[in-house]
Each structure stands twice: as C-alpha cells, then as structure tokens.
Amino acid sequence: MAIFSVFVVNKAGGLIYQLDSYAPRAEAEKTFSYPLDLLLKLHDDRVLVAFGQRDGIRVGHAVLAINGVDVSGKYTADGKEMLETDTFKLHCFQTLTGIKFVVLADPRQAGIDSLLRKIYEIYSDFALKNPFYSLEMPIRCELFDQNLKLALEVAEKAGTFGPGS
Numbered sequence: 001m002a003i004f005s006v007f008v009v010n011k012a013g014g015l016i017y018q019l020d021s022y023a024p025r026a027e028a029e030k031t032f033s034y035p036l037d038l039l040l041k042l043h044d045d046r047v048l049v050a051f052g053q054r055d056g057i058r059v060g061h062a063v064l065a066i067n068g069v070d071v072s073g074k075y076t077a078d079g080k081e082m083l084e085t086d087t088f089k090l091h092c093f094q095t096l097t098g099i100k101f102v103v104l105a106d107p108r109q110a111g112i113d114s115l116l117r118k119i120y121e122i123y124s125d126f127a128l129k130n131p132f133y134s135l136e137m138p139i140r141c142e143l144f145d146q147n148l149k150l151a152l153e154v155a156e157k158a159g160t161f162g163p164g165s
Contacts, residue, residue: 003152004088004104006119010136011098017139021152091116099123115155122147 008017039051049061083090084107093101093116101119105112126144127133133141 002106003109003115003156004106005102006104006148006152007100007102008119008123008139009100009102012136014136016137017144019145019148019152021149093117093120095120109156111155111158115151118151118155119148122151 003021005021006017006019007015010016037052037054039049049057049059051059053059081092081094086107089105089107089109089112091103091105091112093113095101101116101123103112103116103119122144123139126141126147127139128135130141130144133139
C-alpha cells in the first residue's frame with residue numbers, strides 16, 4: 001500500500017504545493033486479439049499473468065484493464081470527495097476557506113480521511129502560522145515538508161490516524 005501524491009490547491013484553483021512520495025512502476029498498454037496466448041489468474045483481487053510471455057508482458061504482470069477502466073466517483077461525509085479506479089483512489093478535502101487537499105493513494109490504503117485532516121492540521125500549524133507565508137502563494141516551508149513526509153510515512157505504515165477512513 002502506498003500514498004502516491006499530495007496536492008494543495010488554493011481557492012482560485014492554483015496549485016500551491018505538490019509532493020510525489022511514490023514512483024509507480026511503468027505501465028504498458030497492449031492490445032491483443034482473441035484467443036489470448038497468456039493464462040490469467042485472480043490473485044488478491046488483481047488479475048495476474050500466470051503463464052506465457054508476449055511483447056514484454058511476462059508472468060507476474062498485472063492486468064489493469066480489459067476494454068477500458070471503470071471509474072466511479074462519490075461524495076463522502078464532511079465535504080470529502082473520492083474518485084476510485086482500479087489503480088488508485090483520489091481523495092479530496094475542501095476547507096471552509098476554499099483550500100483543497102488532494103491525496104492520490106493505492107485503492108487498498110486505509111485511513112485517508114484521517115490523513116487529510118492531519119494534512120490540514122499540518123498546513124494550519126506550519127504554513128499559516130509562518131510569518132513569511134502569504135495566503136494563496138506556493139508553500140515553501142521546510143517544517144511543513146518535514147511534518148508532511150512524516151505523516152505520510154506514519155499513514156503508510158499504520159494505515160490510519162484514528163477513527164474513520
């Protein structure tokens with residue numbers, strides 16, 4: 001499980017902070033005709049190649065989509081929004097002042113709602129209370145970076161920050 005990226009967007013829609021904490025493996029899109037000369041199997045809710053090799057697709061590779069990807073979005077409690085695909089979940093928390101916190105994470109990662117609240121707390125403590133920070137401007141604060149990275153490590157290891165996910 002992993003948290004891929006964290007974004008902070010101001011109320012005008014401008015990106016004021018971005019952190020890429022995980023580099024996903026490269027993906028390849030291939031088109032094959034039927035009959036397929038690869039044997040596929042279901043393992044941990046993922047379809048994997050069990051036997052065969054063709055055009056760089058080997059045993060152990062995951063099949064991410066067949067004829068497209070189903071995408072479903074929904075609103076959750078407390079103003080959070082979530083977009084879920086087979087490969088990631090995008091969680092968004094919008095504050096009353098219009099600042100949006102967006103987290104891209106593995107679909108199996110738990111505790112993202114708690115993580116979003118923690119990121120908001122870190123933003124309030126280390127960006128807003130910084131006398132050199134101007135609202136709506138990019139966040140360039142070392143303490144914000146350090147505490148955000150620490151919170152992401154804790155979230156990835158523990159999976160949660162408290163009640164709710």
